[in-house]
Amino acid sequence: MSIIDTVEDHERFRAELASIAKDGRRKWVYARQQKGRYYTARTLLSIVLVAFFVLSPFVKVGGHQFMLLNLLDRSFVLFGIPFWPQDMWLLVLIFLLCVVTVALFTATLGRIWCGWMCPQTIFMEMMFRRIEWLIDGGPKEQARRRGGPWTFDRLWRAVVKQSVFAVLSFGIANVFLAYLISSDTLLRYISDGPTAHAGVLIPLTLFSGVFYAVFARFREQACVIVCPYGRYMSALVDENTLAVTYDPVRGEQRGKGKDREGKGDCVDCYQCVTVCPTGIDIRNGIQLECVNCTACIDACDAVMDKVKKPRGLIRYASLNAIRSGASHWFTPRIAAYGSVWLVLVAVVSVLFMLRSDIEITLLRQEGSVWVTTTEGVGNYYRVEIINKTSNPRNIQFDVISPKGATVKPLVDAKSVKPWSEIKGRLLVIVPPESVVNGVGRVTIQVREGENVVKTETTSFLTSQSGSQQ
Ligand code: SF4
Ligand code: SF4
Known part of the structure; x- marks a missing residue:
């Protein structure tokens, strides 16, 4: 069973996860690729972030790798600045600052991290899913092959795709390891050959296996079921938080057909659903599964262009902004988070400057x-x-x-x-x-x-x- 077959079931969205069937089986999400301005922007940002991820452990600043997170040796380098065990208190404060920053950003901008910067979304949507589209074609071809017999066509595509996924996962695992044990050590291990350092093969195999499992199989379930940020995000957003939102005031009553008498702007075409990587219908309102990837905005904008209506039926907006037309993002809660954030920034900056050189x-x-x-x-x-x-x-x-x-x-x-x-x-x-x-x-x-x-x-x-x- 696929998500394409069951889009009619959207009214049950609060009681069930879109990608899990009633009997607990997985409903595979065959997302369609939707090009548009947000997709282009996310692609460009992804290139920058992937380049940052791949290069950071290999670029040296003052003899140190740009980013190093060696937990075993308690050796950390952030943006070329080494932190010694004596600086651990400063690292703890920086970590606290990161937590408050995420809270502040989530309360104001919703899951902007998930959609634009999270490695899971970037690797999944910008790398693995694109490879899948390239080898397997669009959602319909994917669903047809998956439900059909093991023909030669299905077999070679599956072998090529899974092989590329495995190689990519192995590559990501190597880079990840370079953050943990340093790129110099990793390159030395590689030049010595795998048998010389058999011990390091265990974490490498483990990381490769986890990345492969997540990107080839587990996919959106990582965001929906596992990710703790997705959970605590629910406690941080409110009706003034900016999120990818469907405008029911403008869109309802939805309906197909050229006769728009008594109908809103939503032509009920389901394009926003077919592009969603988590398989949800954004028209049901803000949902736990939504990672704010903006694919539905691009899809709906394309439809609005076709039916000659203004773009933005699905857009970045808060619920209050949709209801009243006015945005009040600077609430007392944001002021409180912002104050704590500013104090922490000041404390970390001063302590960093006072850190003995x-x-x-x-x-x-x-x-x-x-x-x-x-x-x-x-x-x-x-x-x-x-x-x-x-x-x-x-x-x-x-x-x-x-x-x-x-x-x-x-x-x-x-x-x-x-x-x-x-x-x-x-x-x-x-x-x-x-x-x-x-x-x-x-x-x-x-x-x-x-x-x-x-x-x-x-x-x-x-x-x-x-x-x-
Ligand atoms: S509802 Fe829209 S923004 Fe949310 S995950 Fe689906 S496509 Fe992305
Ligand atoms: S893409 Fe836009 S018009 Fe089509 S169903 Fe979604 S919200 Fe309605």
């Missing part, structure tokens, strides 16, 4: 030996320098107490590369008389030119926890 950790090396030299006694200290700027940094070390102490850096801190981290050791040597009963204190100063970056006072041991070399 160099992070230096100095610790006595635990369990390390103490050494005796001709100049005195020495302890080792661990040093870690994180350069969070795009300029190289020249870091020097001095011991300002006790008197007569010296420091030998065992780390090349004279040129710490931009956006990088170095680790090493310092050997601090103090006069023996400055250590009483095996315990002393040293004050190490970290400088960059004349600028003192950090002053750290820490312990110096020549007994108990320290052992002589």
Whole structure:
């Protein structure tokens, strides 16, 4: 059974999902391709977004990949700016800001994300469905073949289509992996060959399988059944939210035929239904399944052009705007969301600007030996320098107490590369008389030119926890 056969059932839309039959079986959605101004705009945006998705892990800025989300190593790079484990609090705030941004955008612009920017919609509608149309033809041919016998024609098309889907899914999975483990690691794994890193084949196969299953089979069900955003979106929209909406004031009473006496502008042609990738009839009002893809706007505009009526019977509008003709999108709720959003933007911006541009950790090396030299006694200290700027940094070390102490850096801190981290050791040597009963204190100063970056006072041991070399 297909959605094409059952469009007459639209009055049951509140009780049932359009793509699920009463007995729970799937009703396959054979969406028709509808060209139009929104489709063109979405195609152009999709090209930009897919290019961004594919290139981001491979483009380097200051030696770092443009986008990296390495959860295992807690290494994140957003738009070329690295975030270190020490910046995790800032990442949490940025995540919170994203959540509030989505809430604000959803309350004002509805599911604009779903229709225009969501990877699921972009890959499904702009890539996989287009390939399907190219190989299998339009909805009628697809439905005919699917319901018919396994002829050679059906077989070769199915093999070609599923093969292309599988290769595309594998490609997407590789790019996805490059975000998680870094493109350098991925390219190294590829050049080493699959047998050299069999462990990575497991996530790669898993991701490829999931992408293939979603785009080849699960499709709109991901938006309708699985996506949490689709669920919580329902709590965010109200009658003032902008959405792809049918105008019943203008459209009803709908009806076919040239005699329009007593009828509205809707000619009941079902073109808006046949293009819908989730198989719904937008004329039933705002529905959970609608991803605001705008295909029905283009379809209806084409019909309105033909019947010489103004475009926009289906358009971006709020329910209140349809009813009253006036749009009141700036409601107290939007003002509240907007205020929280502005505060968060300000907090994140200020904290980002105040984020120290160099992070230096100095610790006595635990369990390390103490050494005796001709100049005195020495302890080792661990040093870690994180350069969070795009300029190289020249870091020097001095011991300002006790008197007569010296420091030998065992780390090349004279040129710490931009956006990088170095680790090493310092050997601090103090006069023996400055250590009483095996315990002393040293004050190490970290400088960059004349600028003192950090002053750290820490312990110096020549007994108990320290052992002589
Ligand atoms: S109702 Fe229109 S906007 Fe909503 S999913 Fe269907 S075609 Fe897209
Ligand atoms: S495409 Fe427009 S005219 Fe045709 S059924 Fe849909 S709303 Fe009515």
